[in-house]
Amino acid sequence: MDLDTTSSTAEYDRLIARHHAMRLRRQILAPAPSFAAAPAGPGGAPGGDRPDARPAAGGYGAHEAYGAYDRDHDGAADQRVILGGLGLVTPFADLIDHLYTFMFRRRPFLRALFPESMEFQQVHLERMFEYLIEHLHQPDRLSSTLAQLGRDHRKLGVRPVHYEAFEEALCEAIRHRSGAQWTAELEAAWVRMLRFAVRSMVAGAESALTEPPYWHATVVGHERRRADLAVVRVRTGEPYPYRAGQYGTVEHPLLPHTWRQYSMGCAPRSDNELEFHVRRTGPGGVSEALVEHTAVGDRLRLGPPRGTLMPEDDTRDLLLVAGGTGLAPMKAIVEELVEHRPRGRRVHLFVGARARADLYDWQALTELGGRKPWLELIPVADDAADGPAGPGGRLAEAVSRAGDWSQHxxxxxxxxxxxxxxxxxxxASGLPSTRIHHDPVLARL
Structure with missing residues (x-):
């Protein structure tokens, strides 16, 4: 690629980023249409006898009214109601299948927002329902996670009005699943939970108006480390504002609207270049497209960075544990520490694989950690015995045997x-759970 082409591509990316930021601002600030009439409840009348059949004035676009609706929300009480009626609507797979069937039948134009295969999306929503219900009594924690999710969902083109259609479909699915045992109390609790989630997600989207919903990235390197694994290097036209230890979502042109999460395998760089470690997990998916059908010059799209794997305000000695391509964020953290390590901080990095031959990035790690007395690299292979090359057996066992980590x-x-x-x-060995960091289940979706 010559210099003129590179310059033109970068300028194009900057123009696209500004265009998306302006368009998103117009979309979110524009008045949203009011709710359509509530669908018929079990008794045949619009909305049945649901106390919440008529939403706050202005629908999901009126954030002030929506905030007033939620101000006194008792999440713990709704959690008890939802858990008490969980047997009526589960399994979630059936609830979600009916939800999407109803939504696409009533509003077929929404189908274009979703990937061709809905399997991953349905699993995503199932886990989200589980997460919401589990943490409904913890509104601050829940709101923070959902705000990040809302920021990330901008890449899908989701507008507040789309949540109206989702709420309508969810109510229909709840009525269908619970049948004669449907109650207004149960449906109202689900609606309040959904609206709390929507308010947090919309707030998260609004907080990110100054950044694009996604970044264009050009593949500048593609290296197969194993038959099923590749390290993919890309460069963005606009700076991609991530921290070491975070991950982003990636869309491949072969699979429009299908996004998958991959951790960045390097610390932020001034040339806007970053890398992803991708293992092919099955046929026909994003991982196969990235490993098998990607070459230098291809264009990908990246969603906003997410995750809080590495706390910024804790300078204790670090224990890093990575299995498989989980090595990527740990390598990024080590790179960052090479440049900006608090004085006296020591780092222990355990890297696990099924066999020593599967330690695909070990050479790069040893070069990175060479002659750094504060960094200890420990490879662990399932098929090996303890020896000079490192411990063997299961990674978790090797870590717990290696020392006292209670102060790390x-x-x-x-x-x-x-x-x-x-x-x-x-x-179990004495390390408080509050000092063990990993990305939560919802963040993996």
């Missing part, structure tokens, strides 16, 4: 099962 700050990344196992062992 721990960051764990990798498959969900591994994260849970490491966390359980560290807590």
């Amino acid at each position: 700050l721990a960051c764990v990344s990798g498959p969900a099962g591994l994260v849970d196992e490491v966390r359980t062992r560290l807590v």
